[in-house]
Amino acid sequence: MIIYPLLQKGATIGVTAPSSGVQAELHDMFKLALSRMEKRGFKVVCGDTVWTQNKAKSSPAQKRADEFNQMMQDEQVNLIIPPWGGHLLIEMLEYVDFENINKKWLLGYSDTSVLLLAITLKTGVATAHGPNFVDLRGEYWDDTTAMWQTVLSTEAGGSVRQHSSAKYQREWQHHNPTPCVFHLTEQTCWKTASSNPVKIQGRLLGGCIDVIRHLIGTPFGDVQGFRKQFTNGESVLWYFENCDMTTTDLRRSLVQMKLAGWFEQCSGIMFGRSPANHPVENYTIEDIYQELSDELQIPIIYDIDCGHVPPQITLINGAYAEVEAEGGKGTVWQYFK
Incomplete structure (x- = not known):
C-alpha cells in the first residue's frame, strides 16, 4: 500500500x-x-x-x-x-x-x-x-x-486530473522577472515516439535522470523490491527529465537502467522537455526515444511538462496514473490508491 x-x-x-x-x-x-x-x-x-x-x-x-x-x-x-x-x-x-x-x-x-x-x-x-x-x-x-x-x-x-500546459518557457530570464516568474512564450506540444495517440497507465516513478541514475545498485534504488512490497507487482510508468546530458550520456544511462532491471514490468516512459539533449554525431534525442520504444516494446511520450523547462505538472511518485497524449495535448489522471 x-x-x-x-x-x-x-x-x-x-x-x-x-x-x-x-x-x-x-x-x-x-x-x-x-x-x-x-x-x-x-x-x-x-x-x-x-x-x-x-x-x-x-x-x-x-x-x-x-x-x-x-x-x-x-x-x-x-x-x-x-x-x-x-x-x-x-x-x-x-x-x-x-x-x-x-x-x-x-x-x-x-x-x-x-x-x-x-x-x-x-x-x-x-x-x-x-x-x-x-x-x-x-x-x-x-x-x-x-x-x-x-x-x-x-x-x-481520491483522484486528480491535470492537463498539458498551453505554453512553456524556452529560456530563463532572471534579470527580467514576470508576475508569474516564468516567461511562457512557446506553444506546448506533447509528442509520441510512434506519432500516434498514446494511452499508458501504471505506478509513477521518476525524476531528473542526471541524478536518480546514481541510485542504481544502492540500497536506495531497489525498484523491484518497491513493486513487490508496495504495489502488488503492478507495472511502472516512468517519467524522466534531462538537465545537462548529451544524447550519448542519456543513452548510456537508459541502458544502465535497463540492465539493472528498472524497466522490468514497465508500461511506458515519459520524458520532459529538456534544455540539453544535444546530439552527438547526428545521434538525436528522437533516435533515442525510437530505439527505447522498439527495444522495450512500450509507448513513449516526450516533451511533457516536467523538469527544467517550466511549467511542470505535479507528478506523484507511487500514485497510479493514466496518461493520454494526442494531437499535441496531454492529460494526466492520478489515483491515490
Missing part, C-alpha cells in the same frame, strides 16, 4: 536545503518567495541550511540530513519544500532516517528528485515531483504550476 500525505489549509511549510542553499546575493529573491507564500496563508519555517552555500552544497552532508530529519519528525511542519535543487544531495542519503519518514509531503525537482525517489522506493510514502520553493514567488501562478496545491490536497482514495 502506498501512503499518501494530505496538505491541509494553512499548513506550515518547512524549507530546508538537502542539496544547494541560497547564496547571499539571492537571499532577497528567496525572501520574496517566503513572503508570497505567507500571504497565501501558509506559515513558513526555514532551516539554517537555506541561507548558506559553499563548495556546491548548502552545508556538510550530516548537517543537511539532520535538519531534514528534524523537519520530517517535527509535528508542527506539514510539508517540506527545498528552495531548489543542486548537485550533491546524494551525499546525505546515508544519514537520512528512513525508519521515521512521517506522512507529510516532500515537494521539489532537479537534485531533490534523488530524495523523492529514495523515500518512495524505501518506505512506500508518496512524494511530489513539482515546483521548487523559489518557483512559487510570483504574484500569481500559471495554471499548470498552481495545480501543485490541488494535487497535494487530494485525499487518499
Whole structure:
C-alpha cells in the first residue's frame, strides 16, 4: 500500500536545503518567495541550511540530513519544500532516517528528485515531483504550476486530473522577472515516439535522470523490491527529465537502467522537455526515444511538462496514473490508491 500525505489549509511549510542553499546575493529573491507564500496563508519555517552555500552544497552532508530529519519528525511542519535543487544531495542519503519518514509531503525537482525517489522506493510514502520553493514567488501562478496545491490536497482514495500546459518557457530570464516568474512564450506540444495517440497507465516513478541514475545498485534504488512490497507487482510508468546530458550520456544511462532491471514490468516512459539533449554525431534525442520504444516494446511520450523547462505538472511518485497524449495535448489522471 502506498501512503499518501494530505496538505491541509494553512499548513506550515518547512524549507530546508538537502542539496544547494541560497547564496547571499539571492537571499532577497528567496525572501520574496517566503513572503508570497505567507500571504497565501501558509506559515513558513526555514532551516539554517537555506541561507548558506559553499563548495556546491548548502552545508556538510550530516548537517543537511539532520535538519531534514528534524523537519520530517517535527509535528508542527506539514510539508517540506527545498528552495531548489543542486548537485550533491546524494551525499546525505546515508544519514537520512528512513525508519521515521512521517506522512507529510516532500515537494521539489532537479537534485531533490534523488530524495523523492529514495523515500518512495524505501518506505512506500508518496512524494511530489513539482515546483521548487523559489518557483512559487510570483504574484500569481500559471495554471499548470498552481495545480501543485490541488494535487497535494487530494485525499487518499481520491483522484486528480491535470492537463498539458498551453505554453512553456524556452529560456530563463532572471534579470527580467514576470508576475508569474516564468516567461511562457512557446506553444506546448506533447509528442509520441510512434506519432500516434498514446494511452499508458501504471505506478509513477521518476525524476531528473542526471541524478536518480546514481541510485542504481544502492540500497536506495531497489525498484523491484518497491513493486513487490508496495504495489502488488503492478507495472511502472516512468517519467524522466534531462538537465545537462548529451544524447550519448542519456543513452548510456537508459541502458544502465535497463540492465539493472528498472524497466522490468514497465508500461511506458515519459520524458520532459529538456534544455540539453544535444546530439552527438547526428545521434538525436528522437533516435533515442525510437530505439527505447522498439527495444522495450512500450509507448513513449516526450516533451511533457516536467523538469527544467517550466511549467511542470505535479507528478506523484507511487500514485497510479493514466496518461493520454494526442494531437499535441496531454492529460494526466492520478489515483491515490
